[in-house]
Amino acid sequence: MELQQLFLEAIQNGTMEGFFKLISYFQTQSEPAYCGLASLSMVLNALSIDPGRKWKGPWRWFDESMLDCCEPLEKVKAKGISFGKVVCLAQCAGAKVEAFRSNLSTIDDFRKHVMACTASDDCHLISSYHRGLFKQTGSGHFSPIGGYHAEKDMALILDVARFKYPPHWVPLPLLWEAMNTIDEATGLHRGFVLVSKLHRAPALLYTLSCKHESWVSISKHLMDDLPVLLSSENVKDIKDVLSTLLSNLPPNFAEFIKWVAEVRRQEENGQKLSEEEKGRLAIKVRYLKKFSKLKGKKKA
Template identity: 70%
Template sequence: MALAGLYRRVLPSPPAIDFASNEGKKLFIDAIQAGTMEGFYKLISYFQTQSEPAYCGLATLSMVLNALAIDPKRKWKGPWRWFDESMLDCCEPLEKVKAEGISFGKVVCLAQCAGAEVRAFRTTETNVDQFRHFVKRCSASDVCHVVSSYHRATFKQTGTGHFSPIGGYHVESDMVLILDVARFKYPPHWVPLTLLWEAMDTTDETTGQQRGFMLISRPQRDPGLLYTLSCRNESWNGTARYLVDDVPLLLKNQDIKDIDMVIGAVCSSLPSDFEKFIQWVAEVRRAEDAGMSISQEEKGRLSLKDEVLKQVQETGLHNYVLNFLSSSTCCRRVSFLTDDDNFRKIAASICCQGADILAGKGGSTGCSCCKETCIKCLKADDNDNKPVAVLSGTVTNGRNEEKVDVLVPPSFVKVGCGNSNNMGSGCIKLQQPSASNIFTALLLALPPQTWSGIRDQKLLQEMNGLVSIDNLPPLLQEEILHLRRQLYLLKKCQENKVDQDLSSPSI
């Protein structure tokens, strides 16, 4: 029986020049000598082939994010945190991308959600000279990469809309190197920059918008150390709408007289599954992969998490939240925010989620069960003899069992006896994680205009002072700004405006 199929395509040349051809090699060497291939080395180190015919946008983005060494704060497989197409699932369901592809605006949104700094331009918003300037600048550096959205027909190639990163620039011939992620179809190739501009200056029929390019770089500080907003369950849509649209109306339509009433108004109509929306970023690892010590990297992350936690507790707003949640006026809707559950129960749930993530299931299957947890003490693999507390759980999923560790921030640990450098597991007690911390962080992350409906001007001034991020320590300020960006982007996704508005969140 005959086997039908396609094995690659012949690259139309001209206009393209195969990267591996003699002419392509000469362009490469010339560009290296001119200093406009600096971005190439990081990109080629993480060059990947899209795993699905419609995954060009996802493959391009995961390649660039890995080249920029942005930590996804999520496990990929085994103990590894790594961007893969399957990790880019927050702005558009993967099944929909697989069937229909993805728009320019949603790739921009995905990059922003992943924590990257993004500047996006449609061809209607700039010109070919500006594009050349950005290509030349990014090609001379490895801290910024250009992603192009273009139509293949301009290059006499088969197919329609496509995404790929630009790997370099040849000044003398004014040609760019396209690192085509559809490597099963076409190899990397050089094309005239002006022709790439024409290919970008086309209309995406799905959105009615022009294509374009984006500049992606790494932020100065990694965001999402302690908290993150989740859009990987059905609750995010209604919760984002409630926080951004409904809360300001509630404050405007009620006679609010003090800060407790402000907090109560926010709590009064919280969606029942609100707890799934904002989540603690736990430090989870597979026990057998990690051995019996804590790496300096792990210890450093725990220290940063602990510092963020302390800074949240030192805000003036936290005192009000703490008093409100412990008062008899605390509404039933936020009963989950009170500290009735002990840390072991919370950690058992985290262990189950961690086991699912480590198994490549995204941490959301809900089919794992943590049958036991225990507290142990591990030493760091440096000169500091101070041990780190670890809550270890045995997770069962069907017939399989896996031991999962949750590294505990120091502020959750209480030494019950003796010298902390020589303590056994029996001397470690775990403090309950205060729910007031997470709610305080969320209130700080709400858009500043949220509170403008408060009628009492003195109270409005007091509330604005409590939620202002201007005087927050830099570490906490970055954490809150990250949550605020996430909320902005989730709301934009919910309103289906990601293709109309490419701007970074105005925060």
């Protein structure tokens, strides 16, 4: 009864706004070490962020199995995931991310962010904490914060390990203490992550996707091969840089270009485009075709 009273009072005070979006996508982590992945997929879906690819059938939906761009899933399954890798995954998924480790923040800052996020449905907070301080079984854990009771100074944890614990209210100072601990795997402090939707202005050129397998070889080329190539060439100005870059593209570069986000969206009939976007996209595709023909002539 007391828990229900806390819930009702928090609603009346306007610090449960984020709860209703989160609870619609509340999920149980599918593996014992997937708390970070489950928390993040829950928050990304609550924010209606497009994963940029299909989950199953025609549906675009974040699932734990899709959050693999920063850490192999087998490794996460075996050892869990660090605070930094969760931040990396959120950024890779296209969210706006603000990360705060406890040693670089304060409890007052944390309380301010909890109040702001729980009073809004376009920002969600994921906490990284040690269960031991709650006298719970287990050690490091991730879960979203679903609400805040200002008078009692308590936060509502939507625990993604629902096979162990239901959603529960925790005194915010105790939660801060649980976050202000060291992750033995990394030697770094835990903390909290603010996740919101990233609003971008329409791109003039292309927005490239890093989810295609060709990105691995392209990134290696850009980070490892190209710097060596530029240092060995007689590069004097930007024209020389561009000439060297375009004349030494890897063989699968055309395949990578095909995975341009807006072109792929059109191919999948994923979203409706405005007339302005259609016009801009037509120009992009036209220049892409010219580039492909130019690349073909150089090969010949």
